[in-house]
Amino acid sequence: MxxxxxxxxxxxxxxxxxxxxxxxxxxxxxxxxxxxxxxxxxxxxxxxxxxxxxxxxxxxxxxxxxxxxxxxxxxxxxxxxxxxxxxxxxxxxxxxxxxxxxxxxxxxxxxxxxxxxxxxxSTLVPNFFAISDHLPKLGKIRRFTASYCQYSSRYDAYRAGEVLRAFDPAYSNGALMDLGIYCLYPAIVLFGKPKQVKAEGILLASGVDGEGSILLKYDEMDAVLSFSKITTSYQPAEIQGEDATMVIDKINHLTRVEIRYRDGRVEDVTRPQASKTMQxxxxxxxxxxxxxxxESATNSHTASRLAMEVMDEARRQIGVVFPADLPQE
Incomplete structure (x- = not known):
């Protein structure tokens, strides 16, 4: 090609x-x-x-x-x-x-x-399919947590008074669009459309979100997503079931996946994965x-549409408005 x-x-x-x-x-x-x-x-x-x-x-x-x-x-x-x-x-x-x-x-x-x-x-690497394939071992799923908070290399310039593209709403940027999607997209692919979206965040003076959190409500579970370009977090992601919890080292890379059972057993379900994951x-x-x-069965049109619907609603609640959102002439 x-x-x-x-x-x-x-x-x-x-x-x-x-x-x-x-x-x-x-x-x-x-x-x-x-x-x-x-x-x-x-x-x-x-x-x-x-x-x-x-x-x-x-x-x-x-x-x-x-x-x-x-x-x-x-x-x-x-x-x-x-x-x-x-x-x-x-x-x-x-x-x-x-x-x-x-x-x-x-x-x-x-x-x-x-x-x-x-x-x-991240939803097309081998370890994402390891997550999907082993979900039944967790029993009834009750919670998904994911965090991607990484201090931006461009935030120092912002703090000094220079607004680069990463913090400029004219380019449809911000913490949710840049990093939060890594937390949201797997939730949509694995669990589908949420019943309710609640979002909070820090709106920077430039008009984009510096950091934020989203709570997705499903019928019998919830998803708690955190994202930031102005702080750094080292938290793993988890899928918590009634019988076991799956621990994922980094939601944006998925390099290690293990299941921790209530009886103390730990099962490593990590799959071999190339370092150049875009392949x-x-x-x-x-x-x-x-x-x-x-279209892809995983990164499907439906998943992309649903993820953007959630991001639109989260931005509305946080107060982020892009020029692209305004009525087009």
């Missing part, structure tokens, strides 16, 4: 490095706003084509699919343009700024009959496209 990439940041580098370990992956084109940056990035990874116009790249005939890693506020517009040209789209999380944009993207994927998948890597989402995406599928 011949890929073009939109975005020339560290996550795109990780994507390409992981892709080079996957059979069938080929980097063909790089888009950047400046030709210097596009050429520098393309030369680094031996990509033969560079573009400073997305429309030219998607119409070039040189690519089959696009990986989008631009700021969140651009995802929907760029993805829809790519899909309108018959290209498959692997789009970084979060899929868009809000559920209205997600719905437009899903409609475009259906209209143009292409594959669209949200690039949430699993790339492999899934290429497999789906080759099979003619139009």
């Amino acid at each position: 011949r890929f073009g990439v939109i975005g020339t940041n560290w996550i795109t580098e990780e994507f390409i490095q992981a892709g080079l370990t996957v059979e069938g992956f080929s980097l063909q084109a790089v888009y950047s706003r400046t030709s210097e940056r596009a050429k520098e990035f393309a030369d680094k990874f031996a990509a033969p084509y560079v573009f400073t116009d997305i429309a030219e790249m998607v119409a070039s005939g040189q690519i089959d699919a696009v990986y989008i890693a631009s700021p969140n506020c651009f995802h929907a517009e760029q993805a829809i343009l790519c899909m309108s040209m018959g290209l498959h789209v692997l789009c970084e999380k979060p899929l868009a700024s809000n559920v209205r944009e997600v719905e437009a993207m899903l409609a475009a994927a259906k209209k143009y009959d292409v594959l669209l998948m949200e690039a949430v890597k 699993y989402e790339i492999r899934e995406f290429i497999r789906l496209a080759a099979a003619g599928a139009r």
